[in-house]
Amino acid sequence: xxxxxTGHQLRLYNSLGRRMADFTPSADVxxxxxxxxxxxxxxxxxxxxxxxxxxxLRRALRWKGLPVRHVTNITDVGHAVADSDTGEDKLEVxxxxxxxxxxxxxxxxxxxxxxxIAALNVLPADEYPRASAFVPQMIEFAARLEERGYTYxxxxxxxxxxxxxxxxxxxxxxxxxxxxxxxRVEYVEGRRNKTDFALWRAEEPGVRRVMRWDSxxxxxxxxxxxxxxxxxxxxxxxxxxxxxxxxxxxELHHVNEIAQSEAYLGDGEPWVRFWLHNEFLLMxxxxxxxxxxxxxxxxxxxxxxxHPMAYRLFLLGGHYRSQLDFTTQAVDAAQATLRxxxxxxxxxxxxPEAGTFEAARALLAxxxxxxxxxxAMAYLDQIDAAICADLATPKILAAVQExxxxxxxxxxxxxxxxxxxxxxxxxxxxxxDPRAIDRRRSLSDLDPAQVAAIERLIAERTNAREERDxxxxxxxxxxxxxxxxxxxxxxxxxAWELR
Ligand SMILES: [Zn+2]
Numbered sequence: 001x002x003x004x005x006t007g008h009q010l011r012l013y014n015s016l017g018r019r020m021a022d023f024t025p026s027a028d029v030x031x032x033x034x035x036x037x038x039x040x041x042x043x044x045x046x047x048x049x050x051x052x053x054x055x056x057l058r059r060a061l062r063w064k065g066l067p068v069r070h071v072t073n074i075t076d077v078g079h080a081v082a083d084s085d086t087g088e089d090k091l092e093v094x095x096x097x098x099x100x101x102x103x104x105x106x107x108x109x110x111x112x113x114x115x116x117i118a119a120l121n122v123l124p125a126d127e128y129p130r131a132s133a134f135v136p137q138m139i140e141f142a143a144r145l146e147e148r149g150y151t152y153x154x155x156x157x158x159x160x161x162x163x164x165x166x167x168x169x170x171x172x173x174x175x176x177x178x179x180x181x182x183x184r185v186e187y188v189e190g191r192r193n194k195t196d197f198a199l200w201r202a203e204e205p206g207v208r209r210v211m212r213w214d215s216x217x218x219x220x221x222x223x224x225x226x227x228x229x230x231x232x233x234x235x236x237x238x239x240x241x242x243x244x245x246x247x248x249x250x251e252l253h254h255v256n257e258i259a260q261s262e263a264y265l266g267d268g269e270p271w272v273r274f275w276l277h278n279e280f281l282l283m284x285x286x287x288x289x290x291x292x293x294x295x296x297x298x299x300x301x302x303x304x305x306x307h308p309m310a311y312r313l314f315l316l317g318g319h320y321r322s323q324l325d326f327t328t329q330a331v332d333a334a335q336a337t338l339r340x341x342x343x344x345x346x347x348x349x350x351x352p353e354a355g356t357f358e359a360a361r362a363l364l365a366x367x368x369x370x371x372x373x374x375x376a377m378a379y380l381d382q383i384d385a386a387i388c389a390d391l392a393t394p395k396i397l398a399a400v401q402e403x404x405x406x407x408x409x410x411x412x413x414x415x416x417x418x419x420x421x422x423x424x425x426x427x428x429x430x431x432x433d434p435r436a437i438d439r440r441r442s443l444s445d446l447d448p449a450q451v452a453a454i455e456r457l458i459a460e461r462t463n464a465r466e467e468r469d470x471x472x473x474x475x476x477x478x479x480x481x482x483x484x485x486x487x488x489x490x491x492x493x494x495a496w497e498l499r
Contacts, residue, residue: 007357007381008388010064012057012242013321015250015275016171020390023241026273030061030068031240033232033272035249036128038075039109040094042474043116044295045311045326046281052312053278053320053391054244055122059424060387065356071235072125074113076106077132077211078201079224083252084186085198086156089221092210097468102210106132108471116298119308121426127235131227132211138222138230139215141264142199146216150263151199154190158200158217162193165259169195171275172251197256198223225256229264238265240272247277278320299477301331303486307437309427310335316393316425335437337401338427342434344404345418348411351430354419357384363416376413379403380420387424396421454485458494461487 010023034054037043054072061068080087094109095102110130117124131138142158145151150164162168188196202220203209212219232240245254254275261271283295298308314334318324345351354360357380364376379399386395400421403409409417422429457476464473480487480496487496 005358007384010060010388011390012274012276013390015277018173023274025066026241028067030066030242031236032058032068032070032242032244033228033236033240034070034072034125035228035245035253036072036074037113038079038090039106039113040090041109042112042297042470044297045301046283046295048116048120048298049281049315050244050246050278051117051122052120052315055426056316056320056391056393056424057242057244057276058123059426060391063356063387063424065358069236070125071127071129071232073228073231074110074128074130075227076110076130078222078227080201083224085188085201085223086186089209089211095210098470119298120312121309121428129231129235131231134227134231134234135213135222137234138226141226141230143216145199145260145263148263148266152192153217155202156188157198157202157220159191159196160199160256160260162195162259165263168259169255171258172255174251197225199226199260225253225260229257229261233261239269242274242276243272244276247279250277279323281324281326283326299474303481305438306331306335307338309432310338310437313338313427317397319394320391339434339437341401341427341429342432342437345429346434348415348418349430351415351419351422354416355423360416360420364413373410373413375406375409376417379409379417383417383421383424393425396424454480454483454496458487458496462494
């Protein structure tokens with residue numbers, strides 16, 4: 001059992017050093033920065049895992065009574081295709097493809113991202129800074145690195161000299177010499193070390209970028225890594241406690257963020273104390289239809305009759321540091337578990353407020369009889385132990401399901417246990433309608449005008465797809481969705497049915 005008042009000590013797996021460590025905040029408010037989306041296309045299911053993971057961490061900190069300031073950036077400039085230093089910006093490529101302005105692309109896909117995190121019940125961050133709004137600060141940041149002798153200028157831009165950074169690559173545990181020889185990075189004329197990266201990407205002669213700013217190094221655009229250092233320091237202070245992201249960032253993006261930030265600060269202190277990374281979602285086995293222009297999305301799942309909370313439950317059914325295999329069976333199982341949970345919890349509503357360990361424990365202690373519900377207390381302890389053991393969400397799911405089957409727990413105690421588990425899992429056990437989980441319905445009669453309206457929409461959608469206007473195609477799909485119409489694209493053209 002953990003301490004009666006505060007519970008167990010929160011322990012997190014720090015990628016820096018690759019070890020579990022007690023987490024204690026360094027300030028009154030925990031500064032938490034999560035690398036956010038590059039808004040050039042619809043986020044697919046795998047893209048959403050980092051946000052559900054960061055949300056779990058945030059709920060864990062709240063559970064331990066720690067105030068949090070959470071910042072998630074929106075990358076709307078600077079991210080070149082293939083994460084490289086040269087070449088086109090992802091947003092500019094998308095704008096050309098979809099015949100829209102880069103501003104429109106950013107607005108559309110930022111909205112798509114917000115729609116998905118809302119559907120997944122991710123708590124909103126305190127700030128969502130856009131990279132394009134921080135370019136002057138990025139220029140100042142790079143200028144200071146230049147003053148300190150950490151940079152060199154090439155025709156293709158201003159580069160950070162990683163050989164000047166003594167601890168370079170510690171996060172990735174990379175063998176720097178090996179990395180310098182590695183072929184994963186593209187060839188850049190004149191670059192001193194293969195690990196060196198662009199702080200500023202200069203316009204090629206005769207090529208005018210769409211998104212361009214003037215700088216001491218000529219017209220161009222910032223390098224991708226710069227924005228996260230600049231925006232996190234601007235919004236959380238120079239040093240803060242936790243930085244999160246997908247494990248793909250651990251080897252390059254975060255390594256470079258650390259190198260430039262520590263060079264910029266020059267105080268010999270680690271820039272950020274805890275680095276947490278979620279593993280990948282593998283989608284090879286999924287039979288969910290892919291939407292136009294990318295991998296399967298939350299909307300594809302909804303079209304196939306799955307509730308977004310079923311996807312959230314599927315993610316939380318694995319530990320964030322384990323690779324997860326997204327299969328139809330797995331998401332079916334998650335949907336069935338969700339339905340069972342919500343059906344069982346419905347008669348217990350309304351659930352009490354039990355967002356922190358202390359509040360949950362107090363609810364049990366203040367039981368009318370004055371007799372603490374021992375069974376409920378034991379489940380609460382299990383839940384606290386699980387979240388404190390590096391966010392072991394599968395164990396919380398197991399504990400709440402066991403409590404729901406337990407004949408020895410009082411209904412008041414059970415309500416507290418369920419509310420506590422849901423404060424951490426965010427599955428909306430307090431309000432989800434069990435009848436809304438499966439949205440398939442049998443064919444019903446439509447009048448001819450309704451059929452004609454549906455067919456017009458489908459034709460319009462086909463046109464939009466042919467013109468590669470994915471956003472309009474998606475808007476129409478959302479309209480069809482509201483009408484309960486499911487469209488399947490077949491080689492013979494779109495087929496539709498009612499859900
Ligand atoms: Zn980042």
